[in-house]
Amino acid sequence: MNRLRIGLVGTGPWATATHAPALAKHSDIDFSGVWGRRPEAAATLAAAHGTSVHEDVDQLFAASDAVAFAVPPDVQAPLAERAAAAGCHLLLDKPVATTPEAGRRLAQAAERAHVASVVFFTLRFAEVTSAWLDEQRAMDGWYTGRADWYGSFYTPEGNTLFSSPWRESRGGLWDVGPHALSMLLPVLGDASEVAAARGPGDTVHLILRHTSGASSTAALSLTAPEKGTGLTVELRGENGVFVMPPWERSDEAIGNAIDALLSAVRTGTPDPCDIRFGLRVTEILAQAEERIAAT
Structure with missing residues (x-):
């Protein structure tokens, strides 16, 4: 299949230090551009990695086959819904949302559009910690x-x-x-x-x-x-x-998450860390918050 075009939503520290460099250097994708709520920051980040800046987020979706998100969860959820409706596969940050309702709307949007999704739970994609987890799951x-x-x-x-x-x-x-x-x-x-x-x-x-x-x-x-x-x-x-x-933060994890999204797109097999798992995590955290509020 053709190389996947992946765009980036976000211009903050994680987008700058982690997502943009990983997308720019990944050998199996094309970094299709950047959109952010701060146009000047988006232009600077795009120029640093030789890609396009998009003034409108829907333009980024139209120019991309998939979108990576590095924005707060309450910003991510509605934008990712729009990306899914535009036919874009999703590389999401955790938590996918901070309310179960927003998480469910996003999961339903991804399901309706038949797009693949991966949620970037860092420990699940870092090689040392993911290998350890696989051993315990066995x-x-x-x-x-x-x-x-x-x-x-x-x-x-x-x-x-x-x-x-x-x-x-x-x-x-x-x-x-x-x-x-x-x-x-x-x-x-x-x-x-x-x-x-x-x-x-x-x-x-x-x-x-x-x-x-x-x-x-x-x-x-x-x-x-x-x-x-x-x-x-x-x-x-x-x-x-x-x-x-022991785990130390490194660039490998986000690259492995991109690989996982590519695999899900090409095989049609959902990744274990897809939107449905991300939604379940949000539901549990919301339950915990309710328990605390009730005490």
Whole structure:
């Protein structure tokens, strides 16, 4: 088939540092252009990577076979609906939306248009962590698990490079919560019960019961003290205790996500991290938010 033309929606730090460089250097696609809510930033980003800037987002959709999104979730969801209606396959950021209703509308739009989708859950596409997850998925007899992600974006000593108003307002539940669920659900099964409680700062503690009968917990924060930050995923069961190996951010993950979208387009086989999985993650996070509000 012809090379896929993939455009980019977004001009912020993630678009600049991650998405645009990956699209520009990928050998199997054509980077078809950039659109952003800040035209000058879009022009600068497009020029840096030798592609076109589009003043209208629908022009970008018309010039593309697929679109990658690097914008806040409440901006992403309605724009991705329009992209799907225009026949564009979707490379989405997590969370796909911050309400189940918006997530369902997007999933329905993708289904109606018969477009492929991949949601960029970083740990699912980084080679070390995805390989570890595959090993755990091949086993059964799980008893419990935990996924703790303590970040320090919003502390005086924290790294604010990738901070944003939506992250500050929605907190760790919505920013790093999707990463935690993306590692727990494939091994332990869907969440049949959800409980949640607040900790210090924006910290949220989740307790999940899974359809397999196993349980899990997740501690999620963007306001932990810098010396208390870290990421841990641990699974316990009949075969022992298994801890995810250390992960360091790199460019490989977004390239692998692009490869996954290409595979889904060419084979017609949905990716495990498609919009339906992204919607389920949003539904669970919304349930957790409701539990917290009720206490």
